[in-house]
Structure formats: structure tokens, C-alpha cells
Amino acid sequence: METILIVDDEKNYLVVLEALLSAEGYEIVTANDAKAALATVREADLDMVITDMKMPGMSGMELLEKCKKTKPELPVIMMTAFGTIEMAVEAMKKHAYDYIQKPFENEQLKLTVKKALENYRLVKENKLLTEALSDRFKYGNMIGKSKSMIEVYDLIDKVSRSKASVLITGPSGTGKELISKAIHYQGQRKDRPFISINCGALTETLLESELFGHEKGAFTGAVAMKKGRFELADGGTLFLDEVGEMPPSLQVKLLRVLQEMEFERVGGTRTINVDVRVLSASNRNIKEDVTNGMFREDLYYRLNVIHIDVPSLQERVDDIPLLVRHFIEKFHGADKKNKIELSPEAWKALYAYPWPGNVRELENVIERAVVLHSGGIIKVDDLPEELIGAEAEFDVERFIPPNVPLPKALEEIEERLVRRALAQCNNIQSHAAESLGITKSLIQHKMKKYNIIV
Ligand SMILES: Nc1ncnc2c1ncn2[C@@H]1O[C@H](COP(=O)(O)OP(=O)(O)OP(=O)(O)O)[C@@H](O)[C@H]1O
Numbered sequence: 001m002e003t004i005l006i007v008d009d010e011k012n013y014l015v016v017l018e019a020l021l022s023a024e025g026y027e028i029v030t031a032n033d034a035k036a037a038l039a040t041v042r043e044a045d046l047d048m049v050i051t052d053m054k055m056p057g058m059s060g061m062e063l064l065e066k067c068k069k070t071k072p073e074l075p076v077i078m079m080t081a082f083g084t085i086e087m088a089v090e091a092m093k094k095h096a097y098d099y100i101q102k103p104f105e106n107e108q109l110k111l112t113v114k115k116a117l118e119n120y121r122l123v124k125e126n127k128l129l130t131e132a133l134s135d136r137f138k139y140g141n142m143i144g145k146s147k148s149m150i151e152v153y154d155l156i157d158k159v160s161r162s163k164a165s166v167l168i169t170g171p172s173g174t175g176k177e178l179i180s181k182a183i184h185y186q187g188q189r190k191d192r193p194f195i196s197i198n199c200g201a202l203t204e205t206l207l208e209s210e211l212f213g214h215e216k217g218a219f220t221g222a223v224a225m226k227k228g229r230f231e232l233a234d235g236g237t238l239f240l241d242e243v244g245e246m247p248p249s250l251q252v253k254l255l256r257v258l259q260e261m262e263f264e265r266v267g268g269t270r271t272i273n274v275d276v277r278v279l280s281a282s283n284r285n286i287k288e289d290v291t292n293g294m295f296r297e298d299l300y301y302r303l304n305v306i307h308i309d310v311p312s313l314q315e316r317v318d319d320i321p322l323l324v325r326h327f328i329e330k331f332h333g334a335d336k337k338n339k340i341e342l343s344p345e346a347w348k349a350l351y352a353y354p355w356p357g358n359v360r361e362l363e364n365v366i367e368r369a370v371v372l373h374s375g376g377i378i379k380v381d382d383l384p385e386e387l388i389g390a391e392a393e394f395d396v397e398r399f400i401p402p403n404v405p406l407p408k409a410l411e412e413i414e415e416r417l418v419r420r421a422l423a424q425c426n427n428i429q430s431h432a433a434e435s436l437g438i439t440k441s442l443i444q445h446k447m448k449k450y451n452i453i454v
């Protein structure tokens, strides 16, 4: 719902304008003088200001100038009395969106307001889009060719076309947030907002007002109306990070919003309707919380219409070489002449390490090594202490589930080795074959067998 602030010292005008515009479905806030108006402009999420020109104290013109300083894009429409057209011209020079003459024609006023709001929405969307692009988000930013990641990509492809709720689970640092962005930017809502909130980082009261917004005076410190993330995400996507941390009382409220797509701001009585796609993530086992009675079962099913489970890095070690190259390019650049390589011992250490912090930890390790290395080679000494001396011990339990017949298990291992060798050698088949000690035709045969396409 779009919110308009009307400023006039004449009460009659306020009443008439409020009635006229709220009938059009806008939310109206009013102020009797420019000073109060300015406070509202600074604190509340407004979509437009309509102000009278002549007022005791601060004038409309001064208010316009101050508005443009705090929120340059917020449209301001000036109301001028007959005979003050020069002032209107000056206001336009100071970037007022438009002016209307008192007494005004209702239809003309409605049209001007509608146009200004449309224009403002475009400006905001453009801004969001450029911010999203400068965030360097591309689907291509997600790296990984392991079987499990290919399955994740397939799921992202499928769910991005629908509006279904998706619950993304997986250990810390596995890329859950990256996946949520991929779903948003792949789908039809990509030009609308992607808003996220960390449910584990705020107190219950704060979380509630962040999610649903609050009215002015709803609680001590609520000096102005504030829209919640659900309202900000209207038409787009809301990402509830660490959703498992949400306190029970808010779980009930969230369930209602998901079912009805409507809610009230804290301290408010008016029902607000939104159209929001909800994605959520958790690195704890919510299913267990449901069994323990910590998380509502009905909410769990609402959030978990589609489930994406992201494997730990340890479960997809064949992604390590690609990720390493990706992060070297990120922190060092893709300069062909000044390439950075890893010594065989350094590779070995990276494979042997269990990566409790997953991709995030690997990213940090590579960033550090790029800084510390010399001579274009990252050596074991450039890696953090906990990685040095990690034994390259092959742990069968980790890779092969119990009760798998031996031939199948050996094939599983063979496939992993072939994939890893190819990734490590930039997909140059002859190099990969050499590193495995087999001929090029044999590696091609294996690639066919395991359906490995490079
Ligand atoms: N597949 C990937 N390819 C490239 N970068 C990745 C990949 N997965 C994760 N990253 C990077 O690792 C870091 C952590 O990712 P992200 O924040 O998405 O993880 P998370 O699962 O949300 O973690 P947490 O549970 O701690 O919030 C980010 O810098 C992200 O860019």
C-alpha cells in the first residue's frame, strides 16, 4: 500500500484531501506544519508528499528543499493558491514533481498523484536492480559441478518458475543465501525486491516489528510509522534466514500471513494485503524441532513445500578445485600472465581438511593465501595452521554409505577420482589422464561410462 503525507495548515484541506485519496486506496498521513512533516519524512517510509506552499513557520518551499536533501527521489507535489504561479515555477526548479492550483479539480489531482507514484516506483525498482547487479549476483556465481550441486541447480531451475515456498537447509557456509538469491533472480519476480531478514539476530519484539512494521506510537521508541519487511517485499521475495530461531509466538503470526497473505502492523488495526514469495533457510534440523515441540508442525509444512538440502563441502570434495580457482580469480584477478597455482602438497591439504566452515571457510583460506603467497605458487605454508598436517586419510565411512556392494562402491570412487582430476586440470583430458596414470582413451571411456560432460 502506498503512503502519502499531506501537509497543510488549513484543516479543511487536510480533511478533503485525505477523504479523496484514501478512497483511491492510498494510506494517508497528515501534518499541520512543515516541521512535523519533515520529521515524518525523515522517519517513515513514505511514497509521496503533497504540501501547501504558504504556511506559518517553515514554508512549503523550504520543506521541499529539505525533503530533497534527505530523500532526493521522494516525489513532492506543491499546492499553490491562485496568483502564486511564479512560486510554482521556482518549486519546479527545485525538483518538485509537479504543482496543483487551489482550488483543485479532483480528477486532475488523482491523475497527478497516480503518475507521480508510478514514476517513483520505477525509480525505486531501477535502484534495486542496479544494486542487485553491483552485488555481482549471477546464477553463474554459484560454482560446483559435483552430482549433488547439479541436483541443486536442477531444483533451483524448477522452483524459480513457481511461487511455492522453499526451505533451504544445510550446514553453515554451504551457500544457502546464494541459493535463495538464485531462486529469486531466476524467477519472474527478479525485477521486484529481494528482502532478507535474519530471524536469529533480533529480539522477539524487534523481529516482530521488522517483519510486520509498526504504527507510530505502537511502543516506546516507535516515533514514526515503519513498514515491515513483508510490505517492502510486496511483489517480490522475502528470505527468512535462520527461520528455526523464530520464537513460538511469532511462528503463529507468520503462519497466518503465509496462509492469508494479510496482516496488521504492530499497534495497528488496518489489514494490509501483500503478495510475497517466501524462502527460508536453516542450518539446524527443523524437523527435529518439530518433534520436540519447538517448531510448529503446520508452519513447517507451509515453509517446506519444496525442500533443498545443501550438502557440506566434505560431501562434495570434487567441487574443491573449481571453487579454489573461482576464489583465486575473485581475489587475484583472472590475469593469465600472473596466474597463481597451488603446490601438490597444498592441494593435498585442501582435500584432507574436513572444512567445518564449508565454502565460506574455503573462501577465507584462499583469500588469505592469495595475500601471503609469493612467486605465483600457494604452498602449504601459506595455509592456516589447522590445515597443515591434516592427513590425507581416506575415510570410507565418509564417502560410501553402508551396505553398498563392492563393485558399486569402487565405481563410485572411480567416478569421483576422474571428476576431480578433470576439474584440477581445467578439463584438459590428456593432463587429467596423465595425473591418473592412464591413457587418454581410457579416461574418455570412463567419462562416457559416468556421463561426465566437460
Ligand atoms: N557454490 C558456491 N560457489 C561460490 N561461492 C559460494 C558457493 N557456496 C557458498 N559460496 C560463498 O560462501 C560464502 C557463504 O555462503 P552463504 O552465505 O550463502 O552460506 P550460508 O549457507 O547462508 O551460511 P550460514 O548458514 O552461515 O548463513 C559466501 O561468500 C558465498 O558467496
Ligand SMILES: [Mg+2]
Residues within 6 Å of the ligand: 176, 177, 241
Ligand atoms: Mg546464511
